[in-house]
Amino acid sequence: MSRQFLLRRLLIAIPSLLGISVVLFTVLALAPGDPFSELVTNPNVPAEVRMALRAELGLDDPIWSRYLHWLWAMLHGNWGFSFASRMNVSTLIMQRLPATLAVIGAAQLLAMLVAIPVGVLAATKPYSIFDQIANTMAFVGFSLPTFFTGLLLILVFSVQLDWLPFVYSTTLRATGWAWWWEQVKQSIMPVCVLGLFQGASLVRYVRSSVLDVIKLDYVTTARSKGIGEGKVIRLHVVRNALIPVVTLIALQLPVVFGGAIVTEQIFRIPGIGSLLIAAILTNDTPVVMAVTFVFAALVIIFNTIADIIYGWLDPRIAFR
Numbered sequence: 001m002s003r004q005f006l007l008r009r010l011l012i013a014i015p016s017l018l019g020i021s022v023v024l025f026t027v028l029a030l031a032p033g034d035p036f037s038e039l040v041t042n043p044n045v046p047a048e049v050r051m052a053l054r055a056e057l058g059l060d061d062p063i064w065s066r067y068l069h070w071l072w073a074m075l076h077g078n079w080g081f082s083f084a085s086r087m088n089v090s091t092l093i094m095q096r097l098p099a100t101l102a103v104i105g106a107a108q109l110l111a112m113l114v115a116i117p118v119g120v121l122a123a124t125k126p127y128s129i130f131d132q133i134a135n136t137m138a139f140v141g142f143s144l145p146t147f148f149t150g151l152l153l154i155l156v157f158s159v160q161l162d163w164l165p166f167v168y169s170t171t172l173r174a175t176g177w178a179w180w181w182e183q184v185k186q187s188i189m190p191v192c193v194l195g196l197f198q199g200a201s202l203v204r205y206v207r208s209s210v211l212d213v214i215k216l217d218y219v220t221t222a223r224s225k226g227i228g229e230g231k232v233i234r235l236h237v238v239r240n241a242l243i244p245v246v247t248l249i250a251l252q253l254p255v256v257f258g259g260a261i262v263t264e265q266i267f268r269i270p271g272i273g274s275l276l277i278a279a280i281l282t283n284d285t286p287v288v289m290a291v292t293f294v295f296a297a298l299v300i301i302f303n304t305i306a307d308i309i310y311g312w313l314d315p316r317i318a319f320r
Helices: 003-030 047-057 063-075 089-124 129-143 146-160 177-214 217-224 229-251 253-267 272-281 285-313 315-319
Strands: none
Touching: 003 063, 003 285, 089 129, 089 177, 089 229, 089 253, 089 272, 089 285, 129 177, 146 177, 146 253, 177 229, 177 253, 217 229, 229 285, 253 272, 253 285, 272 285
């Protein structure tokens, strides 16, 4: 893969992030609600104090001026101050980001581990019993919303069987391997809810992509050379069939982050999704802006990674 290809993809990400930040800041600035609404109704806070705070934070300045001030501060590592938590926004996000990335990362890994082998096997045996079962389970999987499957898993594995905890705890008292075991136990249900939902839709796309590739001439040529069917599928079919699947995974990341917000609320995971919900309810604009920007940045980053994977799967793309 050429350095020019990688550099070009990284340079495309920068104006994308700037454009997203402009849209997010403008929408939040024009949205109804005031972070100082509680101070207005508090008789212990004088009016001159409220006015001084608004002037200090620049809340009465024009939107373009506030945006430039926010951008300059953000580039210097200052993401603002939370009105509700009374602490720096960057500190809040760094405390919660690892939990969100761990759940989303494990869910994506589970989705691919399920979708790729099931989709490939279903495509190599079209209209068989396995193919029909896989299609049926896929339709059921992405038809059920994550909040429903989350509550269903809690009822079965937490309430009825008492196998898994239904509340995610960040204060585990165990140490060593016992801590890791408790961490795995409390992560199983949220990871399965997100991973199986994503994997169900990927199964259909993997199957369709493999069916398209398996009919191409070069696959027939490889078979005519006496190469085994398993090797043909593994080396000549799957690698090329994964290119549109990588595109789908990158494009569905906003859906995954949206599902993560719901899942974090169900299982009480202290991630940035639950932080975003709490900030919206309290009109904590700096936190809402920072969290939504982090979500957007993660989507851009993963799309850039997808572009890099394109170049690995198909070296011709790296030289375009």
